[in-house]
Amino acid sequence: MANHTSPFKFTTPGEALDALRAELRSVSAEQIPLHSSRGRILSEPLRADRDSPAIDVSVMDGFALRLADLPGPLPIRGDALIGTPPISLAPGSAARIVTGAPIPLGADCVIRVEDTTTSDDSVSFAPNLAASLPPNRSIRRKGENARQGTEIVPAGTLITPAVASSLASCGRHSPAVFRKLRVGVLSTGDEVLPPSATPQPWQLRDGNSAALHALFSSLAFVDSVEMRHAPDDQRQILAAASELLSRSDALILSGGVSMGHRDLVPTALAQLGAQTVFHKVPQRPGKPILAAVGPRRQLILGLPGNPVSVLVTAHRFALPALEHLAGLRPGHAPPAILIANPDNQTIPLWWHRIVRLTPDGRAELIDNKGSGDLIASARSDGFLEIPPNQANAGPWPFHPWHI
Ligand code: AMP
Ligand code: MG
Numbered sequence: 001m002a003n004h005t006s007p008f009k010f011t012t013p014g015e016a017l018d019a020l021r022a023e024l025r026s027v028s029a030e031q032i033p034l035h036s037s038r039g040r041i042l043s044e045p046l047r048a049d050r051d052s053p054a055i056d057v058s059v060m061d062g063f064a065l066r067l068a069d070l071p072g073p074l075p076i077r078g079d080a081l082i083g084t085p086p087i088s089l090a091p092g093s094a095a096r097i098v099t100g101a102p103i104p105l106g107a108d109c110v111i112r113v114e115d116t117t118t119s120d121d122s123v124s125f126a127p128n129l130a131a132s133l134p135p136n137r138s139i140r141r142k143g144e145n146a147r148q149g150t151e152i153v154p155a156g157t158l159i160t161p162a163v164a165s166s167l168a169s170c171g172r173h174s175p176a177v178f179r180k181l182r183v184g185v186l187s188t189g190d191e192v193l194p195p196s197a198t199p200q201p202w203q204l205r206d207g208n209s210a211a212l213h214a215l216f217s218s219l220a221f222v223d224s225v226e227m228r229h230a231p232d233d234q235r236q237i238l239a240a241a242s243e244l245l246s247r248s249d250a251l252i253l254s255g256g257v258s259m260g261h262r263d264l265v266p267t268a269l270a271q272l273g274a275q276t277v278f279h280k281v282p283q284r285p286g287k288p289i290l291a292a293v294g295p296r297r298q299l300i301l302g303l304p305g306n307p308v309s310v311l312v313t314a315h316r317f318a319l320p321a322l323e324h325l326a327g328l329r330p331g332h333a334p335p336a337i338l339i340a341n342p343d344n345q346t347i348p349l350w351w352h353r354i355v356r357l358t359p360d361g362r363a364e365l366i367d368n369k370g371s372g373d374l375i376a377s378a379r380s381d382g383f384l385e386i387p388p389n390q391a392n393a394g395p396w397p398f399h400p401w402h403i
Contacts, residue, residue: 008278008280009278009279010281012350012387013281013283013317013350016278016291016317017316017317017320017321019277020278020299020317020321021320023293023297024293024297024299024321024325025325026043026178026324026325026327027178027179027181027249027325027326027327028178029043029044029176029177029178029179029327030176030177030178030179031174031177032174032175032177033173033174034164034167034168034172034174034175037159037164038159038161038164038220039159039219039220040158040175040177040178040180040220040221041157041158041326041327041328042154042155042156042159042163042176043155043177043178044175044176045151045152045153045155046151046152046153046157046167046170046175047150047151047152047170048146048147048148048149048150048152048170049148049170049171049172051142051143052144052146052169053140053142053143053144053145054142055102055103055142056102056103056139056141056142057100057101057103057139058080058097058098058099058101058102058103058110058138059099059110059136059138059139059140060097060099060111060112060113060138061098061099062097062110062112062113062114062115062116062138063097063110063111063113064080064089064094064097064103064104064110065089065093065094065095065107065111066089066091066106066108066109067108067109067130067137069091070125071130072094073122073124073125074092074093074123075092075121075122076094076118077089077093077094077095078104079095080095080096080097080098080101080102080103080104081098081101082098082100082101084101084102085102086104086105087104087105088104088105088106089104089105089107095107097110103139108139109133109137109138109139110137110138110139111125111129111133111138152170154329155327155329156328156329158328158331159177179223180221180223181221181222181223181249181250181325182223182224182247182248182250183216183222183224183226183248183249183250183252184225184226184227184228184244184247184250184251185212185225185226185227185228185244185251185253186227186228186230186237186240186241186251186252186253186254187228187229187253187254187255188229188231188254188256188264188265189231189305190231191203191204192204192206192208192229192255193205194206194229206229207307207310207374208255208303208305208307208310209227209229209254211307211310211314212252212318213225213227215314215315215403216252216318218403219326221323221326221328226244226247226248228240228243228244232264233264234267234268237256237264238268241268242272245300248298249298249299249325250299250300250301250321250322250325251298251300251301252300252301252314253300253301253302253303254302254303254304254305255305256305257279257288257290257302257303257304257305258288258304263288265290265302266279266302269290272295273294274292274293274300276290276292277292278290278291279291281350282348282349283349283350283351284347284351285304285306285308285312285313285352286304286312287349288302288304289302289303289304289309289313289317290302291317291321299322301313301317301318303318308354308368308373308374311377311401312352312354312383312399315382315383315403316352319403333397334385334398334399335397335398336394336395336397336398337357337361337384337394337395337397338363338395339355339362339363339364339393339394339396340358340362340363340364340365341365342365343365345391346389346390347388347389348388348389349388350386350388351385351386351388352383352384352385352386353365353368353384353386354368354376354377354380354383355380355381355382355383355398356380356381357381363381363396363398366379380401381400381402382401382402383399384396384397384398384399385397385399
């Protein structure tokens with residue numbers, strides 16, 4: 001909800017993210033081989049292509065017969081097997097049957113083997129069986145699990161091993177999925193050097209691009225992550241951003257987004273014709289974050305340059321926004337986890353506190369010297385999102401680094 005008395009357009013990270021998602025459209029679809037589809041996102045619902053089961057089948061090992069022929073004994077005529085068409089059952093006889101085999105034509109019940117005794121070619125039955133038979137008489141009826149045309153999962157579903165199994169069962173050997181995303185990553189800053197460089201004491205190596213590359217390239221729905229760097233120069237930021245944007249679905253920048261005189265990213269994005277969705281969210285770290293949409297409705301996020309800010313905002317904003325672009329339907333809320341070592345500290349902002357998970361499933365706050373503390377984040381498992389002025393142990397939503 002917009003709040004006109006505050007410097008923040010949105011008062012929570014969740015509302016800001018929802019507003020951004022509302023501006024984005026999913027990419028187009030393509031068909032791909034089922035065996036390459038793990039982690040991709042269905043662009044159409046999956047429906048049962050036929051009844052499941054497709055024919056009446058036995059739930060038990062035993063004998064198929066006509067209920068009216070009980071109490072028996074009955075001669076054994078025939079064997080109902082799996083993977084063969086249904087046999088015909090002569091009146092006044094029983095057929096051997098195994099679990100999963102088609103019910104013989106004419107039979108209307110299966111007596112489980114435990115309730116029978118056989119001698120030579122005939123089978124006898126326990127007394128008073130008919131009264132104790134289950135409702136479907138040990139037959140799984142055609143269509144009982146799902147009728148032909150039933151929606152198994154909707155469009156926007158991530159293809160997991162379980163979904164792959166259903167796709168195969170329904171004959172979807174080349175499912176329709178949303179195409180993969182092309183992502184551009186642009187780090188800014190005069191002081192930032194590549195990881196291979198030896199920095200002077202006033203310089204540092206580019207940790208942010210490495211973090212963003214590691215995150216995005218691990219996503220099965222991301223095709224490419226193209227990385228650039230620009231110094232704090234209006235013209236060069238504009239040129240690099242424009243080039244990346246011309247061939248990307250999303251552009252994620254780091255640094256240069258605060259209000260200092262060297263923070264040139266907001267101006268460069270405005271010159272590119274980007275429409276701002278929000279600039280600043282009442283959170284720590286990551287308060288100066290800027291979200292916009294490009295001229296072709298690309299996702300644009302300007303993340304504040306501190307490495308911990310980048311990690312947190314990339315997971316809290318870039319990841320769900322990319323998922324939305326990639327066609328993923330909104331999933332479950334993040335799991336809520338209790339703090340193992342609450343410290344009674346509060347701030348009047350949404351606080352993303354980095355934590356390590358304990359063996360008993362709680363979250364341990366890690367000593368963290370501020371949004372530049374790289375060491376603490378490398379030793380952590382993710383962060384909790386704690387509302388303003390809350391000192392209690394939660395449980396609070398947990399966002400993991402490992403996804
Ligand atoms: P900025 O948001 O540009 O003001 O940057 C905030 C802080 O993050 C500064 O101390 C920067 O030196 C640092 N920083 C910016 N970009 C990077 C980067 N790519 N890797 C590591 N640290 C960075
Ligand atoms: Mg900078």
